[in-house]
Amino acid sequence: MIKKIWDFIGDIRVSFCLLLCGAALFFAGMLYSTFDYSYYRAMNEIRIQDWLARELQGRPEANWWLPPLIAVLALLGINTVICTVNRLRELASGANKKQYRFVVTLLPSIVHILFIAVMIGHAITITMGSWTRVPLAEGGEVVI
Numbered sequence: 001m002i003k004k005i006w007d008f009i010g011d012i013r014v015s016f017c018l019l020l021c022g023a024a025l026f027f028a029g030m031l032y033s034t035f036d037y038s039y040y041r042a043m044n045e046i047r048i049q050d051w052l053a054r055e056l057q058g059r060p061e062a063n064w065w066l067p068p069l070i071a072v073l074a075l076l077g078i079n080t081v082i083c084t085v086n087r088l089r090e091l092a093s094g095a096n097k098k099q100y101r102f103v104v105t106l107l108p109s110i111v112h113i114l115f116i117a118v119m120i121g122h123a124i125t126i127t128m129g130s131w132t133r134v135p136l137a138e139g140g141e142v143v144i
Helices: 001-010 013-035 037-045 048-055 066-093 099-130
Strands: none
Touching: 001 066, 013 037, 013 066, 037 048, 048 066, 048 099, 066 099
């Protein structure tokens, strides 16, 4: 049963569906943020969970697209991890490993691993980051 769930979540067709859903939700978010930029601009200066806790209940009609988008992106991350693990397992079990051929077949997996690292870094930043505005005068210095 667990193997069936693992294989289903790691399926390339699930990746495609998640990418389509994510694109549609990003498009909806783009439309909403285009028409009310000043409202959504605050999202760049606060952790996402704090912004959602503050704004989601007050304006659900304007923010309906954000929780499903976060869920789709989380599922896409899980899908990418499972696909990468399956691919690495398949490569590791291959009996006919010529050095050059193995490195060439390993490159897409390396790209996926780096993509996963970028997604994890972005998730850490939007959930645990802090933002500070520092006024800067011409010729002035900012101490960091």
